[in-house]
Amino acid sequence: AQSVTQLGSHVSVSEGALVLLRCNYSSSVPPYLFWYVQYPNQGLQLLLKYTTGATLVKGINGFEAEFKKSETSFHLTKPSAHMSDAAEYFCAVSVTAGKSTFGDGTTLTVKP
Amino acid sequence: EAGVVQSPRYKIIEKKQPVAFWCNPISGHNTLYWYLQNLGQGPELLIRYENEEAVDDSQLPKDRFSAERLKGVDSTLKIQPAELGDSAVYLCASSQAGTTNTGELFFGEGSRLTVL
Numbered sequence: 001a002q003s004v005t006q007l008g009s010h011v012s013v014s015e016g017a018l019v020l021l022r023c024n025y026s027s028s029v030p031p032y033l034f035w036y037v038q039y040p041n042q043g044l045q046l047l048l049k050y051t052t053g054a055t056l057v058k059g060i061n062g063f064e065a066e067f068k069k070s071e072t073s074f075h076l077t078k079p080s081a082h083m084s085d086a087a088e089y090f091c092a093v094s095v096t097a098g099k100s101t102f103g104d105g106t107t108l109t110v111k112p
Numbered sequence: 113e114a115g116v117v118q119s120p121r122y123k124i125i126e127k128k129q130p131v132a133f134w135c136n137p138i139s140g141h142n143t144l145y146w147y148l149q150n151l152g153q154g155p156e157l158l159i160r161y162e163n164e165e166a167v168d169d170s171q172l173p174k175d176r177f178s179a180e181r182l183k184g185v186d187s188t189l190k191i192q193p194a195e196l197g198d199s200a201v202y203l204c205a206s207s208q209a210g211t212t213n214t215g216e217l218f219f220g221e222g223s224r225l226t227v228l
Contacts, residue, residue: 009152032215043116043203043219044155051214090154094215099168102154 002027002093006103014111019063019078021106023091026072033074034092034100035065044090050074061085086110114138116220118204124226130192133223137185137206144181145217146189147203155203161187191225199227 007022025031032051036044048059055067061084065076074091088107094100117136125131137144142163147155158177160168163184172179176195181187191198201224205217 004154034216036217036219041221041224043118043205043221044217045219046216049214049216092154092215099157099160100215100217102156104152104154 002095002101004091004093004103006091006106008106010107012109013081016080019081021076021089023074024072025093027095029095032094035076036090038088081110083110116206116218118220118223122224126228127196128193131194133189133202135187135204138218141206143207144187145205149201194227196227
């Protein structure tokens with residue numbers, strides 16, 4: 001069985017500060033890993049994904065994530081937060097095409 | 113290219129009434145999903161279709177929930193009768209099938225259900 005744990009349901013940063021959203025997963029086989037963003041009253045939109053190859057993955061809007069197998073982590077970072085980054089972020093794991101398991105999400109607040 | 117389209121966006125009903133949600137996936141996406149998203153939680157899979165076949169409906173409460181995907185394109189999710197605990201957002205997603213499927217999902221904007 002696969003599972004995802006997102007540490008911190010709420011994260012608050014100042015505009016221009018580093019964003020770090022934590023995700024740990026559990027999987028018995030090499031997983032595919034995803035970060036999605038959800039703006040208010042909208043569906044989820046893919047930020048980035050790790051399938052195979054390079055462990056540092058770059059996504060849209062300046063976000064990136066690093067797959068660390070030894071730590072079973074896939075933390076999401078952005079060097080400098082922008083007001084428009086305020087949203088809910090979901091980490092997801094998939095070990096079989098069609099079966100994605102989502103974390104409970106982290107709400108990011110960006111203070112001016 | 114059009115994304116995943118869902119309707120209605122919002123629905124308010126009284127308990128014990130029926131409700132239906134409709135989803136049109138991205139053209140060419142053979143796999144279609146219905147997810148349930150409760151407040152403050154991540155999406156949870158209700159049912160997955162490969163073309164018109166429901167290949168994973170283990171989490172669908174079959175006593176009151178039903179779904180169909182006639183002709184392998186559009187899909188409808190129905191609840192009858194609705195209960196207070198069904199208040200949530202119902203998300204539809206689609207993805208490519210076969211070897212091109214890395215698990216990436218394309219979501220619609222969701223249908224928010226409020227049961228009074």
